[in-house]
Every structure is written in C-alpha cells, then in structure tokens.
Amino acid sequence: MKKFFAVLLSLSMLAALLGGCMCEVADTDLNADGGGSAEAKFGFSEELVDALDMREKMTENGFTYFRYNNRGYYGDQASEHFSNPDEFNAIFAEVVSEITEVSAAAAPGTVTLALASDGGLTLTVENKQSDRRSAIKKELAKQLPEYSDAQLDKLLEGMVMTYRFTFPAALIQYSQGAGITVEGTVVTIDFLALSAGTYRFSTSQADMSYQRPLGSVTQESIPASGTAYMRRQTVEVDGRDVTFQTYALSDGNGGETNYVRLRDIASVLNGTNAQFSVDWDGSVVITPGEPYAANGTEMQASFSGDRRYRKADAATKIYGETIPFTAILLTDDQGGGYTYYKLRDLGKVLNFNVSWSSSRGIYIESSQPYVG
Numbered sequence: 001m002k003k004f005f006a007v008l009l010s011l012s013m014l015a016a017l018l019g020g021c022m023c024e025v026a027d028t029d030l031n032a033d034g035g036g037s038a039e040a041k042f043g044f045s046e047e048l049v050d051a052l053d054m055r056e057k058m059t060e061n062g063f064t065y066f067r068y069n070n071r072g073y074y075g076d077q078a079s080e081h082f083s084n085p086d087e088f089n090a091i092f093a094e095v096v097s098e099i100t101e102v103s104a105a106a107a108p109g110t111v112t113l114a115l116a117s118d119g120g121l122t123l124t125v126e127n128k129q130s131d132r133r134s135a136i137k138k139e140l141a142k143q144l145p146e147y148s149d150a151q152l153d154k155l156l157e158g159m160v161m162t163y164r165f166t167f168p169a170a171l172i173q174y175s176q177g178a179g180i181t182v183e184g185t186v187v188t189i190d191f192l193a194l195s196a197g198t199y200r201f202s203t204s205q206a207d208m209s210y211q212r213p214l215g216s217v218t219q220e221s222i223p224a225s226g227t228a229y230m231r232r233q234t235v236e237v238d239g240r241d242v243t244f245q246t247y248a249l250s251d252g253n254g255g256e257t258n259y260v261r262l263r264d265i266a267s268v269l270n271g272t273n274a275q276f277s278v279d280w281d282g283s284v285v286i287t288p289g290e291p292y293a294a295n296g297t298e299m300q301a302s303f304s305g306d307r308r309y310r311k312a313d314a315a316t317k318i319y320g321e322t323i324p325f326t327a328i329l330l331t332d333d334q335g336g337g338y339t340y341y342k343l344r345d346l347g348k349v350l351n352f353n354v355s356w357s358s359s360r361g362i363y364i365e366s367s368q369p370y371v372g
Contacts, residue, residue, distance in 0.1 A: 001212035002142070002192060004127045004137065010279075012323065018095050021290025022066050022120050023041065023042070023043050023044075023045070023071070023073050023075070024041075024042050024160060024161050024162075025042075025068055025160060025161075025164075025311065026038060026039070026041075026164070027039050027040075027166070027322055028088075028163070028166070029166045030093055030113070030120075030121060030123075030165060030166060030167050030168055032119070032168040032169070033115070034085040034088065034121060035081075035082055035083045035087075035088075036082060036088070036252065037079060037081045037082070038079065038308060039075075039077065039078070039079040039080075039082050040077065040078050040079075040084070041066055041068065041077045042075045042076055042077075043063075043068075043073025043074055043075075043076070044074055044075060045057075045071060045072070046065070046071075046072040046073060047082050053076075055074070057281065057366060059074075060262070060291065062074055062076070062183075062293035062367050063100045064076070064077065065077055068069075068160070068226040071106070071120035074248075075212055075302060083122035084115075085112075085113040085114055085121075085367050086284075088112075088113045089111075089112050089113060092110075092111045092112070096110065096111070097107070097191075098327070102345065107262040109125060109128055109129065110124075110126040110128035111123070111124070111126075112124050112126075116202075117202035118133070118167075118204055119204075120172070120202060120203040120204025121168070121202065121203050122201070122203075122204050123165055123167075123187070123200065123201045123202070124198065124199070125189065125194075125198070125199040125200075126197075126198050126199075127191070127194050127197060127198075127200075128196055129194075129196060129279045130195055130196040130282060130283070131135045131195075132161070132191055132192050132194065133159075133192045133193075136159075137153070150218050153277070155221075160191045160192075161189065161190065162188060162189065162190050162191070162294070163188075163189045164186060164187070164188045164189075165187045165188075165189075165201070165233070166185055166186050166187075167185040167186075167187070167201070167203055168185070168203070168337065169185065170184065170185055170202045170203065170204065171201055172189070172202055172203055172204065173202055174187065174189075174200065175197075175199035175200050175317045175319045175320075175323070176319055176320075176321065177195055177199065177320025177321050178193050178194065178195055178196035179191065179193030179195070179320065180194070181188045181191070181208070181241055184200070187201050194320060195317055195320030195321075196279075196281045196283075196285055196317070197285055197287060197317060197318070197319055197320050198287045198290060198319075199319060199320070203356045206274050214318060214349055214350070214351065215349050215350075215351055215370055216321065216326060216349065217324060217326075217349055222249060222311055222326060222328070223249075223310065223342070224310060224337050225253070226249070226281075226307065226309060227306055227308060227309070228249060228306065228307050228309040228328060228340075229247065229248045229250065229256070229306050229331060230245065230246075230247055230248075230304060230305055230306055231245075231246045231247065231248050231256075231258060232246070232309065233246045233258055233260070233362070234245070234361065234362075235343070235361070235364060236360050236361065236363035236364070237268055237360045237366070238267070238272065238364065238366055239364070241306055242268055244260050244261070244265075244299075245257045245261075245264075245299075245304070246259060246340070247259050247307065247340055249309075249328070251262065252313060256341065258342070258343070259327070259341060259342055260312065260340060260342075260346075261301070261338055261339070262278055262284070262286075262294070262339050263278055263292075263297065263298050263342050264298055264339070265296075265341075266300075266323075267294060267298035267299060267341075269292075269364075270292040270294075271291070272293060272367070273352070273366050273367045274289060274350060274366035274367075275288075275289065275290070275292060275365075275366075276289065276290060276292065276350060277291060277292050277293060278292065282314070282318065283315040283317050283322075284314055284316040284322075285316075285317050285338060286316065286317070287316065287318070287319075287348070288350055302333075302334075302336070303332050303334040305328070308330075309328040309330050310328070310329050311327075311328060311329070312325075312327035312328055312339050313329075313331040314329075314339070317341075318350075325341055325342075325349070326341075326342060327339050327341045327342075328340050328342060344372070345360070347364070347372075348372075350365075351369050351370050351371060352364060352365065352366050352368065352369070352370060353365040353366075353368040353372075354370065354372070355371065355372060
C-alpha cells in the first residue's frame with residue numbers, strides 16, 4: 001500500500017497534465033478496538049482513457065475498471081489491514097511520507113488514531129496545507145510555464161482527493177469546516193477543499209474536553225486605521241491577577257474598547273481547559289485544545305505608548321472556518337505585526353467565560369463556558 005500511494009501521486013500529476021480527470025480515494029473502516037481495514041483506489045476517467053486510446057494498454061498493465069460517484073475509472077486498488085491504532089498510524093505515516101516525496105502539495109497531512117481510556121476512538125487530522133488545489137496548481141505551473149492561469153484551472157477540473165473514515169459508533173464530537181462531511185458514523189474529508197488546521201473526530205467521552213462548542217461573533221465596523229491608546233489592564237485569570245498591555249480604540253464619545261494581543265492570552269491560558277494554539281499560514285489559525293507554543297514575545301511587547309493601528313485584514317480561522325472577529329494590527333519598528341482581539345470575542349468563540357463585577361473587575365474562568 002505504501003509504495004502504491006507514491007505511484008498514485010506520480011500518476012495523478014500526469015493525469016492533471018493530460019486533463020485533470022483523476023480520482024484518488026481511500027476508505028477506512030474502523031473497529032471498536034482500533035483495528036480495521038483501508039482500501040485505496042486511484043484511476044483515470046474512462047473518457048480520458050478512451051480519448052488517448054489507452055484502454056487495452058491499461059488492461060495489459062494490470063489496471064482494472066471501477067466506479068466512483070457514478071463515474072468510471074481505469075486504475076489500481078490496494079488494501080491494508082491493521083490490528084490496532086499503532087499499526088494504523090504506521091501505515092498512514094509511511095503513506096504521507098511516500099506522497100510527500102512525490103508532491104508535498106498533495107500530501108494529506110498527518111492522520112493519527114488513538115484509543116481512549118473509555119474505549120472510544122479519536123481520529124486526528126493535522127492539515128498544514130491551506131489551499132491544496134492552489135498548491136498543486138503552482139507545482140503544475142512550474143512544469144508547464146507556457147500554460148495560462150485559465151488553462152491550469154482547466155487541467156485541475158475533475159480532480160478528486162477524498163478520504164472516508166467509517167467509525168464503529170456514533171461520533172460524540174467532531175470538527176467542522178470546508179471539505180468535511182459527517183453523516184452518522186461516516187466522516188468524509190475532501191482534501192482539495194480542506195483548510196489548514198487540526199481536525200478531530202471522536203467516539204470518546206474521555207478525550208473530548210479539548211473541543212467545546214464554538215460560539216459566534218459579529219464583526220463590528222471600526223475605522224480602517226487610526227490611533228490605538230496603550231492601557232495596562234489587570235485581569236483575574238482563574239483567581240490570579242495578570243496585567244496585560246492592551247490597546248484601546250476610542251468611540252469619540254469618551255468610551256473605549258480594549259484589545260488584547262492574541263499570543264498574550266494564549267500563553268496565559270496555556271495548560272488550562274481553555275488553551276489554544278496560534279499559527280500563521282497567511283491567515284491566523286487558532287486550534288482550541290492544542291497546547292500553545294511560545295515564540296518568546298509573550299507578555300513583553302516590543303513597543304509601548306500610543307500606536308498607529310490598522311484594521312486586521314488577515315482572516316482568523318478555527319477548524320478551517322473563518323471567524324468574523326473584530327481585530328486590529330499593530331506593527332513594531334522593524335515591521336513585525338501583532339494582532340489584537342477583543343477579550344470578550346475570544347471568550348465567546350472559544351467558549352471560556354469572560355465577565356466583570358464591581359468587586360473583581362474583569363475576570364476569566366477557563367473551566368467555565370462563556371456566559372458574559
């Protein structure tokens with residue numbers, strides 16, 4: 001199965017060059033003990049095969065006919081059985097390694113399976129490619145410099161890159177986003193549509209504390225640029241006082257709205273039930289439940305005093321979904337950018353409580369859902 005996938009990707013790039021009529025699908029059936037089986041199919045559409053008069057040659061080389069989504073393909077199939085999550089993880093790790101050698105853009109990321117203490121299963125997909133179709137298109141553009149943008153788009157029409165996982169029981173919680181379909185016990189992932197991020201699908205109660213239901217916010221209208229006024233804001237976080245360097249926007253009527261740096265909040269909440277990671281792939285990527293990886297700039301801003309700001313134009317994504325946060329961007333003297341968010345918006349979306357009282361001031365309860 002391992003070398004098979006590498007061959008698939010080599011052929012898939014050829015298929016794209018010849019017309020984009022490529023199908024790459026994998027179906028995995030999971031048993032309650034973490035064992036199961038996986039079957040992969042790769043093929044060229046029968047229309048392409050006939051157009052190139054390759055039907056006889058495909059047969060001679062051992063390729064067989066199969067159908068997927070009511071369309072016929074000539075290609076190859078492979079299957080693999082695994083007895084436990086470790087064997088599953090080893091298979092997929094080698095698959096990803098083989099694919100990456102051929103095309104880093106087409107690699108499906110990291111796929112791992114874990115058996116929880118309560119007997120449930122958790123499947124984790126870590127996808128670092130924010131726009132796989134565009135990345136594959138760039139690879140093709142290097143191979144075909146004479147092709148126009150429209151011609152490259154035409155080549156990519158009809159490409160299918162879908163992985164399907166069937167669980168032995170109903171999913172208790174699961175990630176959502178573009179490219180993900182959940183129907184009963186079946187999770188289907190379209191890797192051509194999947195955004196960068198970490199996605200989890202679980203039948204376990206024990207392993208699901210990381211994913212609370214996400215709340216929603218509405219993006220507010222603020223000036224595209226202006227002056228942000230430095231403030232020092234003390235916030236009680238799970239019973240301890242933490243002082244943040246925040247920046248406030250004035251509404252012109254004496255009122256102010258404070259914004260806090262995302263990485264500062266992430267570092268303070270790290271290790272709590274409300275922890276989240278922060279990454280950048282052209283957009284800000286927040287992954288709830290993931291430990292935060294410090295970069296050394298937390299809680300020590302490289303500038304002070306009032307500062308010019310501009311409205312943050314980069315998207316903020318969670319589980320591949322763009323969240324309409326109201327955010328501002330401040331830059332240091334070297335041009336480095338720092339994104340600041342409203343604390344209550346972060347609490348609402350990531351579902352940790354942010355509130356205020358006359359005796360406590362602003363406080364965060366990381367173990368409690370947002371109530372305001």
